Amino acid sequence: MAVRQCIPCSDPSDSQKAASVSEITADMGTIWQDMVDTMEDMPSVGLAAPQIREMLRLAVVDVSAARGQVIPMANPESLQSSKNLCAFFEASPNLQGQSAKIRRPATISVQFLNVDSIFEQSDSRSLWSNPSQHQANHLNGKMFFDNLSKMRSNMFLQKARTEK
Secondary structure (H helix, E strand, O other): OOOOOOOOOOOHHHHOOOEOOOOOOHHHHHHHHHHHHHHHHOOOOEEEHHHHOOOEOEEEEOOOOOOOOOEEEEEEEEEEEOOOEEEEEEEOOOOOOOEEEEEEEOEEEEEEEOOOOOEEEEEEEHHHHHHHHHHHHHHOOOOHHHHOOHHHHHHHHHHHHHOO
């Protein structure tokens, strides 16, 4: 498969909502593998298809210490989330060199289509829940800095414009 180039966050497609998929095709399997290769090359703990200019609701997540425990997801949707929040530094290959501490629900329950086109549910805590939520933001046309105050978000956008 292939390592793909990530689009800059100033690209208009980075703020568009990705299209849902009804079943998993061989082409989607190839996209997922390219996403894993790209994620591992960075290295990163997750990647959404729109980040590599594939406007489909596909994401991959792997926060395992040894790696190799990738969870490929299509159409991930949060079913439940805790009121308790946890904070992690987040970044994106779409905005190189920038990160921010983001507070998200500590526990979530996510439903998604797996590689066999079967709905699966995953209950995630702490470190595993964070990248799932981060990738869901990308699938909805949002960046991690959209979770910040307007002033801080504008600082990230200004940085993106100067990197064009």
